[in-house]
Amino acid sequence: MRLWSLHPQYLDAKGLVALWREGLLAKAVLEGKTRGYTAHPQLIRFKKQERPLDAINVYLQAVLQEAQRRGYHFDSSKIDLKATHPKIPVTSGQLAYEWKHLLGKLKVRAPERFQKLKALDGLEPHPLFVKVKGPVEPWEVVK
Template structure:
């Protein structure tokens, strides 16, 4: 499971689609609707949030917004913060506290994404650099649910060498 801290516009097609599916699974886990993945480290930051279901719903909304911008068809009806979820047309970040993400985590994820993209979509690797520059650098490239703070890689991250 990979729930990226990076802005969805930086994700290539495969990463965006996989993140959508995996975050829907995370939503099921947080709702108690599945037995699998209940101890997955990617869920730690959502479980620590005062409104975990609302936070994961806001995260999914950011992915769906990017999918819309690219002409993909993600089903927004699958996003829900529970029985009392707000109108889905509202700004999903208005009532949800942002989750801090250390700059070191973003740096690691960007390196990891570049590694993955280099092997499957070299053209996206070039677009990735353009998108980073257009956003004004990595500190401005977090998913809208996250607030960039100083720090290193999250303790829950299972790092890989590449």
């Protein structure tokens, strides 16, 4: 499971579809509807929120918006479109780590997208997050 801190605009089609599915799985975990993935590190920052379900719904709203912008048809009935949540801090180190990870994936499965994105600077975080200075997040499993 990878719940990207990066803005979904950077993902290729496979990545965006995977993010939607994995976000819905995360939502099911937070709702207590599944017994798997309950201790997954990617869920820590959502579980730490006062309203974890609102946080994951706002996260998924942005994924849905990106999908709609591209003309994809994700099922919006699967999330709470009225949920709101304050921004969650994410470190610059986490964003840099994820950027490198994403570029590695894109180099293999979407070389054209990789070529377009590899020189970008000043990356945008996912709309749920606000960038703060700092190292890779402690919950990240660094490889």
